Amino acid sequence: MARLGIDKDFLHEFTKLEKPVQERVTRALTKFGHVSHAGAHLEKIADARDPRFRSIRISDFWRGIVLAPDSGDSYTLLTVRPHDDAYAWARRHRASVNAATGRVEIRDVAAVEDSMPALSRMAETAPTRLFDHVKDSQLRRLGIDEQTLRFARVLTDSTQLDAAKSFLPSNQWDVLFGLAAGYTPEQVWAELAAEVTEEEFDTEDLDAAVERSSDRVVLVDGPEELMAIFRHPLATWRVYLHPRQRSVVEASYGGPARVTGGPGTGKTVVTMHRAHQLATEGEGTVLMTTFTATLSESLRTGVQLLVEDPGVRERIDVRHVDQLANRIFREHHGPPTILPPEKERQLWDSVVAELEVPFTAAFLGEEWRQVVLARRIGSAEEYLNAKRDGRGRALGSRQKARVWQAIWEFENTLRRRGVWTYETVCVEATRLLEQRTEKPYRHVVVDEAQDLSPVQWRLLRAAVPEQPNDIFLAGDTHQRIYNNRVSLRDVGIRVVGRSSRLTVNYRTTAEILAWSLGLLRGERIDDMEEGLASIAGCRSEVRGRHPRLLGFPTKNAETEHLVTTVREWMDAGVQPGEIGVAVRSHRLVDTVMAALSAAGVPHEKLLGATDGTEQAVAVGTMHRMKGLEFRCLAVVGVTEHHVPPASAITPEEEDPAAHRRDTQRERCLLFVACTRAREQLVVSWHGARSPFLPAEE
Numbered sequence: 001m002a003r004l005g006i007d008k009d010f011l012h013e014f015t016k017l018e019k020p021v022q023e024r025v026t027r028a029l030t031k032f033g034h035v036s037h038a039g040a041h042l043e044k045i046a047d048a049r050d051p052r053f054r055s056i057r058i059s060d061f062w063r064g065i066v067l068a069p070d071s072g073d074s075y076t077l078l079t080v081r082p083h084d085d086a087y088a089w090a091r092r093h094r095a096s097v098n099a100a101t102g103r104v105e106i107r108d109v110a111a112v113e114d115s116m117p118a119l120s121r122m123a124e125t126a127p128t129r130l131f132d133h134v135k136d137s138q139l140r141r142l143g144i145d146e147q148t149l150r151f152a153r154v155l156t157d158s159t160q161l162d163a164a165k166s167f168l169p170s171n172q173w174d175v176l177f178g179l180a181a182g183y184t185p186e187q188v189w190a191e192l193a194a195e196v197t198e199e200e201f202d203t204e205d206l207d208a209a210v211e212r213s214s215d216r217v218v219l220v221d222g223p224e225e226l227m228a229i230f231r232h233p234l235a236t237w238r239v240y241l242h243p244r245q246r247s248v249v250e251a252s253y254g255g256p257a258r259v260t261g262g263p264g265t266g267k268t269v270v271t272m273h274r275a276h277q278l279a280t281e282g283e284g285t286v287l288m289t290t291f292t293a294t295l296s297e298s299l300r301t302g303v304q305l306l307v308e309d310p311g312v313r314e315r316i317d318v319r320h321v322d323q324l325a326n327r328i329f330r331e332h333h334g335p336p337t338i339l340p341p342e343k344e345r346q347l348w349d350s351v352v353a354e355l356e357v358p359f360t361a362a363f364l365g366e367e368w369r370q371v372v373l374a375r376r377i378g379s380a381e382e383y384l385n386a387k388r389d390g391r392g393r394a395l396g397s398r399q400k401a402r403v404w405q406a407i408w409e410f411e412n413t414l415r416r417r418g419v420w421t422y423e424t425v426c427v428e429a430t431r432l433l434e435q436r437t438e439k440p441y442r443h444v445v446v447d448e449a450q451d452l453s454p455v456q457w458r459l460l461r462a463a464v465p466e467q468p469n470d471i472f473l474a475g476d477t478h479q480r481i482y483n484n485r486v487s488l489r490d491v492g493i494r495v496v497g498r499s500s501r502l503t504v505n506y507r508t509t510a511e512i513l514a515w516s517l518g519l520l521r522g523e524r525i526d527d528m529e530e531g532l533a534s535i536a537g538c539r540s541e542v543r544g545r546h547p548r549l550l551g552f553p554t555k556n557a558e559t560e561h562l563v564t565t566v567r568e569w570m571d572a573g574v575q576p577g578e579i580g581v582a583v584r585s586h587r588l589v590d591t592v593m594a595a596l597s598a599a600g601v602p603h604e605k606l607l608g609a610t611d612g613t614e615q616a617v618a619v620g621t622m623h624r625m626k627g628l629e630f631r632c633l634a635v636v637g638v639t640e641h642h643v644p645p646a647s648a649i650t651p652e653e654e655d656p657a658a659h660r661r662d663t664q665r666e667r668c669l670l671f672v673a674c675t676r677a678r679e680q681l682v683v684s685w686h687g688a689r690s691p692f693l694p695a696e697e
């Protein structure tokens with residue numbers, strides 16, 4: 001029976017085809033998958049560059065190009081194009097097997113040949129060449145074949161290599177990119193070797209190479225699987241993991257492990273696959289968790305898509321961390337009466353007034369969370385001796401005694417009234433779990449780890465016994481958007497020696513990523529292990545438009561322009577659901593919604609997770625944007641005094657450390673918003689621009 005494979009690049013192309021063409025493709029391939037003599041549907045192409053290319057009829061006007069190896073029975077769809085274009089593609093491209101990885105690769109041979117004469121001429125007069133420092137034998141060992149070798153030898157600078165990204169085989173381009181970026185051949189080999197076995201590959205056996213190429217070809221078992229892939233083509237992660245991601249997913253760890261990486265590097269994808277893997281191993285229930293309801297909702301959708309076996313799916317419990325605390329609490333005490341945040345603030349105010357302590361309610365609330373709860377302090381003595389890292393304002397012992405008095409009064413009032421805050425529910429649930437010998441979970445997998453608070457980490461630690469593969473966490477401290485900071489070590493989670501970093505961004509173009517990274521330049525950001533985190537090396541290999549920065553005299557002019565931009569995107573074929581508008585305040589959400597309404601543009605307020613299938617432009621606060629992505633994104637109202645808003649920043653004179661921390665958090669929030677854009681980003685303001693934006697260029 002024939003096996004159909006779909007090349008990853010085609011899935012990206014598929015999303016951009018018009019609906020009727022997509023339907024034709026699905027129909028043609030479903031028919032193809034049904035017959036036992038699949039070859040019967042394929043036609044030889046007389047002048048194809050690669051004799052193993054065949055064409056498949058999609059409609060009168062459209063053709064697909066399929067790779068049909070000489071032996072074996074697997075067929076891989078490489079591209080679908082208008083008739084003439086498809087044949088032209090087949091005349092330019094060739095498939096081969098990479099000697100180092102044993103995987104299939106496709107290259108535009110004609111483009112390599114066309115660019116050689118000019119590059120050779122330039123190289124003749126250049127004093128040095130890009131790869132002078134690397135021997136031929138080293139390049140060959142890294143999988144560079146003869147044609148790419150000749151090409152690499154005439155390169156004189158890295159912009160020429162950048163331009164070759166679109167036509168060289170991608171694995172080989174990656175190797176050259178690494179070497180040009182200053183990595184030694186050994187370092188590049190170490191990256192490759194982590195992904196492949198030390199096996200001799202038969203570079204003629206394309207069929208075996210297709211089987212090995214799970215990073216670029218998905219082999220489809222039957223029409224239903226094919227339909228599922230085409231229904232969610234953007235969920236390419238469902239079927240593909242980069243080998244580096246796969247090694248993180250499949251590793252066995254002696255204890256807690258974590259993966260870090262900049263935005264869009266696939267951390268969420270990795271956590272879902274990790275949960276799937278652990279649930280498949282079947283040692284017990286996997287808790288998959290994060291810090292908000294919206295995010296856990298999108299994890300749940302992802303898990304449903306990814307995990308087909310209902311038995312395995314049942315072993316993955318997706319819930320956000322406060323939900324877990326609430327569940328454990330209820331099991332023992334029934335539902336808690338929660339004191340809402342504004343009431344909590346009033347309670348602090350009344351404590352301040354009653355005891356006449358010289359501190360603000362905000363200061364006391366933060367001291368309680370970040371010192372008392374975070375360090376599990378239960379007595380005045382413990383508080384007097386406690387480290388107060390990260391708390392700006394120094395306190396003498398008499399001041400500490402007064403703070404403690406206020407905190408004691410606050411906690412005592414909660415007890416007396418029988419009310420709880422989210423934090424105290426979490427603390428109580430942790431106490432209950434610590435008493436249990438039977439823990440509710442065998443594994444815990446955490447996404448967006450940077451935003452969990454110390455009390456939440458303690459809860460998770462208590463929910464799973466300490467053993468191999470107990471906790472797996474993914475996060476990026478550059479994307480922290482709440483005030484929670486933690487030292488993992490302090491909460492009993494040691495990941496030393498079990499940390500991996502992902503560096504390739506799959507979401508955003510290189511232009512958008514580079515510009516967004518510039519927003520954080522110079523910031524010192526912790527790594528949750530008492531050191532500093534680095535985002536160096538985070539890169540995207542997809543090129544696109546530069547972000548557009550636009551200032552307007554008035555808010556009206558800015559929103560009018562936003563409407564025009566959204567219309568232009570839609571006219572260019574972008575679906576409304578693929579467009580997002582991010583703003584800092586709820587009030588601006590309403591303004592933008594009103595402007596889109598008046599213009600008749602379909603839109604909706606972002607309340608929960610979205611997978612881009614809604615037929616409406618998503619408008620939401622920057623906080624709501626976490627974990628999402630949009631093909632085109634406008635970040636609006638990035639105006640002085642609005643980003644950051646004065647209300648979100650502790651005045652410097654009141655507490656310089658808190659001021660720095662708040663400012664950094666707001667900067668990170670803008671960074672998170674901007675890195676949600678996949679292809680196009682527009683950042684605008686009215687009046688003076690936000691101090692976070694680079695000054696006029």
Ligand SMILES: Nc1ncnc2c1ncn2[C@@H]1O[C@H](COP(=O)(O)OP(=O)(O)OP(=O)(O)O)[C@@H](O)[C@H]1O
Nearest residue numbers: 237240241242263264265266267268269506507627
């Ligand atoms: N190996 C891969 N090949 C192709 N696309 C990938 C791969 N891994 C991830 N992606 C895609 O990249 C995008 C970003 O992935 P994901 O959301 O997991 O990143 P992240 O690191 O969690 O991002 P962030 O921290 O910004 O929320 C998604 O569209 C995902 O489908």
